[in-house]
Amino acid sequence: MSGERRPPRRGTLGRVSARTYATLVIFFLFAPLLIVVAVSFSSTPNMNLHAGFSLRWYQQIATDPLVVAAFGRTALAAVCTAVISATLGLTGALGAVRLTRGRWRTAVFTIPLIPLAFPALLFGIGLATFYHAMGIGFSIWAVIAGHVILALPFVFLIMGAALERFRFSLLEAARDMGAGTFTIFRTITLPLLRPAVLGAMFLSMAISVDEFVIAFFTAGSQQTLPLVLYGRINLGVNPGLNAIGSVLLVVTMALAFLAARTSVLELP
């Protein structure tokens, strides 16, 4: 980096309008989320100025066996997705950075990213027809298998970035001193890549918890939390909805925050 340059001078007017613009965008992005959380603590079913603070909706969903079961499944899916995609992503990225020649390297670094831009609807019905053709029933495991595909590109990007900074000479040194492949992996590669692995796992969990479309097509009767939310939205007004939504939001955001904190997503 050539030294950070002083930003070009601007009139106060420019900065004030820039600040206003940025604030408005952030407000627009977060307004719906704040509303959902705010209403979830309201003592009346609707947003009402005279409503008091209450935890009744949280009590309600905490004693709702359907919601509790869905929460358990969502947690299971998140953990499994994280473990599987981190394992696959780490081995894949370790293999990918070894490639030096042009065409293969480009392919290996580009193809895994396709699911990022691929519409979830198509992947969802694709998976559903695939399971149908194979005679595999819809279940939470069917959902997890799909979530791994969605999480893999992110894991791959994060691992790729971490490996770019990785000092491979350390591995050579260890090998020259007689360390075996597994020892090297356990004592050098993994500890050094720990932040990336953890961050990738947090992000995979965030993706899985929040994911709706794939789960919609492949969960069958084993509903996840977003599916319960969707089902109840269609049933009409149900005050517990905001509490479910808030739980989902807080969990996803916390996981995304943790992923960013483990510094896998470089902040400018």
Place this chain on the structure above:
Amino acid sequence: MTLATGVLPVAAEGTLPPLRSRSKARRERGSTAMLLAPSAIYFVLLFVVPLVVLLVYSFYTYQNFNFTAKLTLSNYTQALTSPALRDFYFRTLKIAFAVSIVVVLVSYVYSHILMYVLPRARRILYFLVLVSLFGGYLVRIYAWRTMLGRDGVVNSFLISTHVTSSPLSFLLNSNFAIVIALLNFLIPLGVLPIFSAMQNISPRLLEAAEDLGASKLRTVRTIVLPLTTRGIRAAFAFCFIATMAEWVTPQLLGGPLDQFVGNQILYEFGQTLNWPLGAAIALTLIASVVVILGALFGLLRLVTRS
């Protein structure tokens, strides 16, 4: 590399010291393949194969709420010629264009502000967008339903500020609601690639332009804009693809006449159980998206070159 730099602010390509003896090289080629194999097999088995199966199913014959493995082209003729589907398609296309253009504009200005006007707030402003990208797809859509309804916050606010005397009904179950919700979850997807493209511009170029006396507008037009076209293209493509294949938003926020192609696909899968037709509609949709984006970017290249 095309997507890698566009999506997340991480570099995807590593560099390896190319110093290896030839005897080692052969051994390592084997272990490279072994490292790549698990993820490659998984990817093919659970991403490529399902799409191939979808393609095969799109040629199956549908009869009496069931389908058989008798191959036919009739699903595609139906997908391409049905006037009802054409309505769904053009409605979706119109909104996809509008939403993608607005997302690109809003994201571009936002990225510009982060990069050049408020550099000290850059980190936090970027972080907020990044976090909101991963937060609550369904929850957001549902939230707009509460906010834009008759008794929602937006109407309460408009009435209390005397902008309107009675609640506005066009806010919900309308194109308006769909567009607002789409913008709401797509703007982060637009900021990421555009900002990362802007970040990759060497500050020296801008210094040079300034030293040579170029106005700010001219610097943006001749340096920043041409060097961020890849980011703009990525942002536009993401939003366009996402909107073309969207179905949750129109279902929860649109009226019966505002439904997208995606809703029709869902209908074939869920209601009529005509999976072959649903698959045919979906694959025609994605093919048309690829053609449109290809033509658009090709045209753009022609225009900018001349």
